[in-house]
Amino acid sequence: MSLLQKLKNRVRSKSIHVCFVDVGSCNGCDIEVLACLAPRYDIEQYGIYVHNNPREADILLVMGAVTPQWVDKLVAIWEKIPEPKAAIAIGNCPISGCVYNRRDSYIDPPAAKHIPIAAQVPGCPPRPTEILAAILSLAPTIFENYEEKKR
Amino acid sequence: MSESIIWYLREFLRTEWIRKFLLAKTDPLVxxxxxxxxxxxxxxxxxxxxxxxxxxxxxxxxxxxxxxxxxxxxxxxxxxxxxxxxxxxxxxxxxxxxxxxxxxxxxRTGFRATFHLSIDREICMRCGNCCISCPVGREGEPDGAVLKIEKGGVQILNSDLCTGCKTCEVNCPNRGIRVARVVEGVQEAAA
Missing domain, CATH: 3.30.70.3270 (Alpha-Beta Plaits)
Structure with missing residues (x-):
């Protein structure tokens, strides 16, 4: 492993930029993600920064059972994120549709149908610690030695 | 002691304060x-x-x-x-x-539930999924089945056997059968 790669690994492990997108959730998971930003859970002490701009994000947090209006927009947001990137499904909705997954409901879950989902955080809503643990455990597998893996 | 230059430097540079500032961590997340x-x-x-x-x-x-x-x-x-x-x-x-x-x-709390099975004869296409999927009673068992296809339609034979588990509702292809559940919370008097 080159020195440059080591440096990149070190920097990337403390600089994970997160963008979150709500594709039709009940806002419960959004509030849990917001709780991650608040002083009690303080996501920035782990080097995770929330920008809400896909162009500078590394990780996309998807919340909500994908509504038809979001299907093409979710893919567009995913394609805007530069490599290396990963998407995490937050909550039950992007995994299964949760309580909205009933007949005649206007949703199209799972989110994995539309974009590649790297990790899932089940729960309705999940605890902020679970969201934090998911981001922190996923980040090294995606970002470590990215240039070497790409080759 | 308070005149020593080391004490003065320590107070002035605020090492404790700087360490807390740079290595701030919230309580362990348990x-x-x-x-x-x-x-x-x-x-x-x-x-x-x-x-x-x-x-x-x-x-x-x-x-x-x-x-x-x-x-x-x-x-x-x-x-x-x-x-x-x-x-x-x-x-x-x-x-x-x-x-x-x-x-x-x-x-000493619990639930008391009553169920009502309703079949929409217009929608029901008599596929028998509800009768097959029902986990409670089986044809031939002493209690008998809850549902059965008879006389060209689903018949409710033993509605009091129904546990309200919704398996028939989930397996019905066109929502012909509905399970209405009325659940109330109950509390026993303290002994």
């Missing part, structure tokens, strides 16, 4: 014991009364399945919303989650 997590099995025997499936508000979150050594409820994390209603509804205390069982035993 899950509190009262957190109502996904229900887990207590090891008590499940009698397959389907009360948990009856009360579950999330589609596809719980299923009572038969294994080699008996029946067991299974929780599906991508579907379960951790409301703890199955823990409360179970009469045998098969499931536990957080402090739900503890509080229930202390307060």
């Amino acid at each position: 899950t509190p014991p009262y957190f109502k997590d996904y229900p887990t099995l207590t090891g008590k025997e499940c009698t397959a009364c389907y009360q948990c499936m009856m009360i579950c508000p999330a589609p596809g979150a719980i299923a009572v399945l038969r294994h080699d050594d008996g029946w067991r409820p299974e929780i599906y994390p991508g579907h379960c919303i951790r409301c703890g209603l199955c823990v409360e509804a179970c009469p045998e205390d098969v499931l536990q989650s957080g402090r739900v069982l503890e509080a229930q035993h202390r307060d």
Whole structure:
């Protein structure tokens, strides 16, 4: 492993930029993600920064059972994120549709149908610690030695 | 002591303050014991009364399945919303989650449920999925079946056998059968 790669690994492990997108959730998971930003859970002490701009994000947090209006927009947001990137499904909705997954409901879950989902955080809503643990455990597998893996 | 240059430097540079500022961390993030997590099995025997499936508000979150050594409820994390209603509804205390069982035993609470099966004759296409999927009664067993295709339509034979588990509703291809459940919370008087 080159020195440059080591440096990149070190920097990337403390600089994970997160963008979150709500594709039709009940806002419960959004509030849990917001709780991650608040002083009690303080996501920035782990080097995770929330920008809400896909162009500078590394990780996309998807919340909500994908509504038809979001299907093409979710893919567009995913394609805007530069490599290396990963998407995490937050909550039950992007995994299964949760309580909205009933007949005649206007949703199209799972989110994995539309974009590649790297990790899932089940729960309705999940605890902020679970969201934090998911981001922190996923980040090294995606970002470590990215240039070497790409080759 | 207070005149020494080292003491002065330490006070002036505020090493403690600088360390706290640079290495700030919140308290360790531990899950509190009262957190109502996904229900887990207590090891008590499940009698397959389907009360948990009856009360579950999330589609596809719980299923009572038969294994080699008996029946067991299974929780599906991508579907379960951790409301703890199955823990409360179970009469045998098969499931536990957080402090739900503890509080229930202390307060002597429970659920009383009544069910009403309704069949829309216009929609029903007499496929028999409801009769086949119904886990309660079987044709030939002493109690008999809850539902049966007879006289060109689904007939409700023993509505009092119904446990309200919604299996027929889930398996009906066109919503011909509906299970209406009326559940009320009950509390026994303290002994």
